[in-house]
Amino acid sequence: MxxxxxxxxxxxxxxxxxxxxxxxxxxxxxxxxxxxxxxxxxxxxxxxxxxxxxxxxxxxxxxxxxxxxxxxxxxxxxxxxxxxxxxxxxxxxxxxxxxxxxxxxxxxxxxxxxxxxxxxxxxxxxxxxxxxxxxxxxxxxxxxxxxxxxxxxxxxxxxxxxxxxxxxxxxxxxxxTDTRVFRPMVTGMADRRFTVGFVGRFEPHKGVADLLRAAELIDCDVLLVGDGSLTSEVERAAMRRPGRVVRHRWVGHDELPVLLNGMDVLVMPSVEVVQRNVVPWIGIPLREQFGRVLVEAMACGVPVVGSDVGEIPYVVGDAGLIFPAGDVPALAARLARLRDEPALTADLGARGLRRAGAEFGxxxxxxxxxxxxxxxxxxxxxxxxxxxxxxxxxxxxxxx
Structure with missing residues (x-):
């Protein structure tokens, strides 16, 4: 064929x-x-x-x-x-x-x-x-x-x-996702501080600023992978919290699984915006159409937290937690819960691993x-x- x-x-x-x-x-x-x-x-x-x-x-x-x-x-x-x-x-x-x-x-x-x-x-x-x-x-x-x-x-x-x-x-x-590449790994960082991760474009509709504020509220580490128009804001956060906010540039599939396995939770805090990049007088609502990195994190056994925008709740299913988009205190509360309840974190990680293999491979x-x-x-x-x-x-x- x-x-x-x-x-x-x-x-x-x-x-x-x-x-x-x-x-x-x-x-x-x-x-x-x-x-x-x-x-x-x-x-x-x-x-x-x-x-x-x-x-x-x-x-x-x-x-x-x-x-x-x-x-x-x-x-x-x-x-x-x-x-x-x-x-x-x-x-x-x-x-x-x-x-x-x-x-x-x-x-x-x-x-x-x-x-x-x-x-x-x-x-x-x-x-x-x-x-x-x-x-x-x-x-x-x-x-x-x-x-x-x-x-x-x-x-x-x-x-x-x-x-x-x-x-x-x-x-x-x-x-x-390729479940042969994205899989749980032993990173040798078991004693690290609770680390929240983000992978994607540093753009306003991705909610990067909300994530940085929420992480600061609960005093956790942040690992961000990507680039975009808000890179300077990410770098300012790294200077304000030295060693607690770390940024990686875009990496390939051979490196991303290692970085995902270095996170305790992956967050997709997207918000809905209106874009006008076809013609300026026509606004097009921009919502997450899928959120592929959620699946990649789940395949690594990493629990996920996502906003209620677009298809994020559909992809997350029962393998993570959802919060109202743009609600920084609510996001901070979800992250604090995962930090303070190891049994919940382990359960969601296992659920995501099963979900990724059964539905998204x-x-x-x-x-x-x-x-x-x-x-x-x-x-x-x-x-x-x-x-x-x-x-x-x-x-x-x-x-x-």
């Missing part, structure tokens, strides 16, 4: 973990078409191509791009005429990108011109119903008509698809994707054919 998948944008490193696992499926040959991706993604694709003979990849030039507009929706492939990605007809076309993305429109146009009739599946993570400016709504409608099966990452993402007009089959498939995700793809190879279903009522239960079940 030859699967051709497209992926665009700077924050694409985690998809290479999925590609790695997909290539371990005995019947899968994978071709990756990428644009405007990070240097880390390029290096990982090159490494995977050396490891897996059945993986090919093409990082092609792009027009516009996330760097100019601030949004992945604007990325356009610049595929040279006669590029050899079109030479071989795939069995499945999988688009990692929302229905309204320009790259999705390009990919579906390429299918019409070069691989007419190839079954197509679409990743979807939008958890807010957003009305985009012209020409994005038309692209979105056309995409929904062309897609044979959708893979929303959460129930909220599935609900957005339905509200916006996608009526075809769908299977909820969460973002995953990339191997589970790959199995679900491949099951749907193998079924789609049988030409019995057309795009936008609503499933039977009995079929809803299976196709819209959470991949477990």
């Amino acid at each position: 030859h699967v051709l998948t497209t992926v665009v944008g700077k924050r694409t490193e985690h998809w290479t973990d999925l590609f790695d696992v997909l290539c371990e499926q005995p019947d899968v040959t994978l071709t990756v078409l990428a644009a405007d991706v990070s240097p880390v993604t390029r290096r990982e694709l090159a490494r995977l191509a050396r490891v897996h003979p059945r993986l090919r990849y093409h990082v092609v030039p792009h027009l516009l791009g996330e760097g100019r507009t601030g949004h992945m929706a604007s990325v356009l492939f610049r595929l040279p005429a006669g590029h050899d990605v079109t030479a071989t007809r795939p069995d499945i076309l999988h688009v990692i990108g929302e229905a309204a993305y320009l790259s999705t429109w390009q990919t579906l146009r390429l299918r019409r011109r070069c691989w007419a009739g190839v079954p197509t599946t679409l990743y979807a993570a939008q958890n807010v119903v957003t009305r985009f400016p012209v020409p994005f709504p038309r692209i979105e409608r056309q995409s929904y008509l062309a897609v044979n099966h959708a893979f929303p990452v959460t129930p909220a993402a599935l609900n957005v698809l339905r509200i916006k007009g996608y009526h075809g089959p769908a299977t909820i498939v969460p973002l995953g 990339w191997d589970r995700v790959a199995d679900t994707l491949c099951t749907v793809w193998r079924d789609l190879r049988v030409p019995t279903r057309s795009p936008q054919t609503p499933p039977t009522e009995a079929g809803h239960t299976t196709r819209e079940a959470i991949a477990r």
Whole structure:
């Protein structure tokens, strides 16, 4: 089964973990078409191509791009005429990108011109119903008509698809983690002070300032991994509390598990904001669409605390604690409870470890994707054919 998948944008490193696992499926040959991706993604694709003979990849030039507009929706492939990605007809076309993305429109146009009739599946993570400016709504409608099966990452993402007009089959498939890499480790720091961790962008909507204030209220250590516009605020906090606030720059997958295992709890204190990076007169609510680092921490046996924004409560489940977004005293109370109740901390860590392995491992995700793809190879279903009522239960079940 030859699967051709497209992926665009700077924050694409985690998809290479999925590609790695997909290539371990005995019947899968994978071709990756990428644009405007990070240097880390390029290096990982090159490494995977050396490891897996059945993986090919093409990082092609792009027009516009996330760097100019601030949004992945604007990325356009610049595929040279006669590029050899079109030479071989795939069995499945999988688009990692929302229905309204320009790259999705390009990919579906390429299918019409070069691989007419190839079954197509679409990743979807939008958890807010957003009305985009012209020409994005038309692209979105056309995409929904062309897609044979959708893979929303959460129930909220599935609900957005339905509200916006996608009526075809769908299977909820969460973002995953490589449980072979992210796992509990002995760090040799058993006598350290209680340490609260954060991994992500240092931006206002990530709640970094709230975390720093809460940690200071209960006098605990903080380990932050990342970068962003609030880096200077993080550095000021480190100067104010020397040795108690430590910051690491972005690290790769080989280093992040060690840092996660050095935390007593990982916090995702996000708040909801309105962004205006498509056009200034249209505000787009920005809520956490998933929170992949929560799963990575759970896979390491680290308990998690998250705000009640977006999909954080769905991902956390019973493996952590939730607090009202922006409520610093409430966050401090949750952290103090974990510090003072070791039995609770150990129980939540064990719950997270089980949850990560049972629901969020990339191997589970790959199995679900491949099951749907193998079924789609049988030409019995057309795009936008609503499933039977009995079929809803299976196709819209959470991949477990």
